[in-house]
Amino acid sequence: MKRILYTLVAIFIGCIISCTPDKDEVLEMGLVDMDHIKDIKLRTSHYQLLANGKAQLEFNPLLTTKDGFTVQDSRVDHSQIEYYTSTGETLPKVFSTSDKSLIGKEINVHAKIKGADLTSNTVTFTISDPSVSDTYTEITIPVIFHLIQSNQDIAGYGGEIPMERIHLLIDKINNTFSGNVSTNAMGVDTKIRFKAAVYDPYKNKLQEPGINRIYVEKVTDAAKDQYKTFIKDQKALWPYDKYLNVWLISDRENEYDKFFYTISRTCIPRYIATEADPAKIPEGLTLSSLPENWTPVPNEVGILYKLQSIQTMVRSFGEKNENELVNGFGYYLGLLPTWGASSSAKPQDYCSDTHKYYGNDNEGYNKNQTAYKLVGDCFFLAENIMDDPVGVHRSVSQQQAQRMRWILNNSPERSAWKSDYAFTGR
Numbered sequence: 001m002k003r004i005l006y007t008l009v010a011i012f013i014g015c016i017i018s019c020t021p022d023k024d025e026v027l028e029m030g031l032v033d034m035d036h037i038k039d040i041k042l043r044t045s046h047y048q049l050l051a052n053g054k055a056q057l058e059f060n061p062l063l064t065t066k067d068g069f070t071v072q073d074s075r076v077d078h079s080q081i082e083y084y085t086s087t088g089e090t091l092p093k094v095f096s097t098s099d100k101s102l103i104g105k106e107i108n109v110h111a112k113i114k115g116a117d118l119t120s121n122t123v124t125f126t127i128s129d130p131s132v133s134d135t136y137t138e139i140t141i142p143v144i145f146h147l148i149q150s151n152q153d154i155a156g157y158g159g160e161i162p163m164e165r166i167h168l169l170i171d172k173i174n175n176t177f178s179g180n181v182s183t184n185a186m187g188v189d190t191k192i193r194f195k196a197a198v199y200d201p202y203k204n205k206l207q208e209p210g211i212n213r214i215y216v217e218k219v220t221d222a223a224k225d226q227y228k229t230f231i232k233d234q235k236a237l238w239p240y241d242k243y244l245n246v247w248l249i250s251d252r253e254n255e256y257d258k259f260f261y262t263i264s265r266t267c268i269p270r271y272i273a274t275e276a277d278p279a280k281i282p283e284g285l286t287l288s289s290l291p292e293n294w295t296p297v298p299n300e301v302g303i304l305y306k307l308q309s310i311q312t313m314v315r316s317f318g319e320k321n322e323n324e325l326v327n328g329f330g331y332y333l334g335l336l337p338t339w340g341a342s343s344s345a346k347p348q349d350y351c352s353d354t355h356k357y358y359g360n361d362n363e364g365y366n367k368n369q370t371a372y373k374l375v376g377d378c379f380f381l382a383e384n385i386m387d388d389p390v391g392v393h394r395s396v397s398q399q400q401a402q403r404m405r406w407i408l409n410n411s412p413e414r415s416a417w418k419s420d421y422a423f424t425g426r
Contacts, residue, residue, distance in 0.1 A: 022182040032063065032075045034113050040081075040120035042111045043379040046185035048353055050398065053098030054129040056183040059083050059091070060379045061120065072333060080114050086122070096183075102127040123377045128186065128353065133398055135193035142422030143170065143244040144197045146236045148214045149307065153250045161248070161307065164209045169310060170194055170210065173326050176385055176394050184383055185397035186353040192333075192404060193204060194244070199425035201238050212236065219250045226263050226305060228297050240413055242333075242421045244372055245302030246325075251365050259306040261320040264328045266299045269411045276410035282403045283350035284336050290412055301413045303328045315390045317359050317369040319345070323389045330385045330396075333404040333414070338387045339368075351399035354384055 041062040049057040061081055063071040067085055083091045086108040102242060107368035111120040147168050153403065154160055164180045175181045196210025206212070223229035231237050238245055243362050256262050272278060272287040281287050298304055309322050319341035336349040347356050357373050365374035371390050373382055382391030385400070396404075408414050416422070 002091070009349065010344055012140060030075065031077045032065065032071045034077070034080050036065045037063050037071075037113060037116075037118060038066040040111050040118060041112070042109070042120035043180045043374070044109075044123050044124050044125055045378065045380045046125065046355070047378055048126050048128045049095070049097070049185045050128050050130040050188070051097050051100055051103055052188075053096060054179075054183060055130075055185050055187060056096045057125060057185045057226075058094050058095050059109065059111065059123075062379075076280070077124075082114060083109050084112060084113050085109055097127065097406075099127075100129075103129045114209045121377075125185075128398070130370070130398070133188040133191070133401055135412070136401075136405065138188075138193060140193045141244050141417045142242065142419075143194045143246060143410075144208060144238055144422070145169075145210055146212045146214055146231075146245065146247045147307065148216070148219055148234070148236070148247060149250045150169070150216055150219050153219070153252055157422040160213065161310075163211055165310070167210055168198065170196060170323060171217055173329055176326050177396060179395065182383055182395040184395035184397075186397045188398045188401050189403060190396050190401040192401075192408070194329075195423070197243055197422035199422055201242070203425045205425065221255055226266070226299060226362070228299075231298050237296065237302070239297050240301035241415050242419045243418050245298070247298060247302065247304045248310065249304060250307045250344075256306075258320045260309070260322045260328070263299065263304045264306075264323075266330055267272050267303045267328060267332050268336045269332075269407050270300055271412055273410050273412050280406065280410075282334055282406055285334055285346065287411065288306045296413065303332050314368050317341075317390050319386055321389050324393050326393050330400075330404075334407040334411075335386050335400055335403060337388075338384055338386045339382075349386060349400075351397055351398050351403070355380060355382075358383075369405045 042061065043060045045058040045060065049055055063076060065071060078093055085091060091109060106124050107127065108122050108124050137273055147161055173194055177190045177192045179187045197206065199205055202358045214236055221227050221230055232245060236247065251259055269285060269287060271290045272281060274289065286398060288318055305325050305328055310325060337347050338349050338354045338356055340347045342360045343358055344357055355373065355375055355378060357368050357375050359367060359369050361368045365372050365379065368374065371382055371392065382388060383395045384391065385393050385396050387393060
């Protein structure tokens with residue numbers, strides 16, 4: 001009888017313990033009672049904001065209850081939280097401005113619960129001048145996608161990549177470069193656009209705009225030179241001064257285990273025009289004069305990318321993991337990563353208007369290895385074009401746009417936009 005009693009008591013205690021939440025656990029319940037809040041930690045989505053009327057900066061309060069629980073954002077009644085500047089003005093949770101008189105000024109803000117004395121820490125952000133990007137004229141880059149597949153790949157894995165899939169890729173890339181799908185606090189319209197080529201180098205109109213299909217018995221880098229010889233043998237390097245070549249290479253057998261890290265990230269600018277000022281080369285890039293008798297090779301004049309990754313890329317944090325194609329476009333135009341894999345590899349992209357972060361950051365949100373990051377008082381969605389693989393890559397900052405446009409104007413191997421041959425055939 002005692003044994004049964006002890007067993008029942010043990011089960012009862014076990015149930016109580018298992019139902020008692022950990023102090024660090026966030027409970028999914030109804031709206032929290034604001035009278036139970038002990039602390040407000042205020043964070044912003046950025047430390048700068050463009051005064052263009054579109055860019056948005058969001059205030060993200062983190063609430064802690066009197067018994068030590070962190071409150072999940074979905075349980076917060078945000079109508080009960082007010083945001084005040086140091087001069088007493090109230091701001092909405094999502095703030096935007098087109099007031100040019102604020103440019104260059106620091107705005108100090110704290111949060112307060114309505115009807116209570118509890119206030120948060122003070123956060124600071126600066127209003128930035130958007131006029132640089134207001135002067136841009138549109139640059140249109142003709143692009144040709146070389147789809148390289150083996151006959152076995154087509155027969156055994158669902159057929160050819162449809163034209164519509166490639167055109168959706170172009171749309172996604174253009175959405176990032178135009179800023180159409182983001183209200184990032186420092187995101188701009190770069191006025192850089194990519195358009196499917198209409199004619200091949202022999203003045204023939206393409207059956208599928210922007211697509212050159214290459215069928216081979218086997219896709220292999222037999223020369224072990226990152227497909228340079230293979231592409232040359234297939235006559236798949238179209239004139240760099242008329243086309244942006246993008247090679248989508250089927251590597252279903254993982255000939256390159258880390259394709260993006262090993263190959264795609266090497267597709268960067270290397271040369272500077274003779275008339276360009278070397279003192280103005282964007283920091284972090286090494287550009288030299290075009291050699292005499294120069295013969296272009298793929299990773300100097302185009303972008304190589306794993307075909308399978310446009311369909312089934314696994315998003316996971318890590319320096320050597322695959323990243324989206326639009327990230328490769330950033331490398332091609334002279335941008336550098338905004339992130340590092342660990343604290344020993346802190347990033348430097350030489351753009352003061354982007355977030356810098358690294359993985360395994362104990363102070364970060366989930367160590368900054370998910371789509372949301374925490375750096376100091378900034379809690380934000382990783383949406384920059386040069387963010388890590390779990391980011392959404394839909395925004396380009398103002399200074400990044402300046403870097404890319406300088407490259408397009410001053411790197412001879414990035415000059416395809418100066419020709420309309422790909423659109424007219426003449």
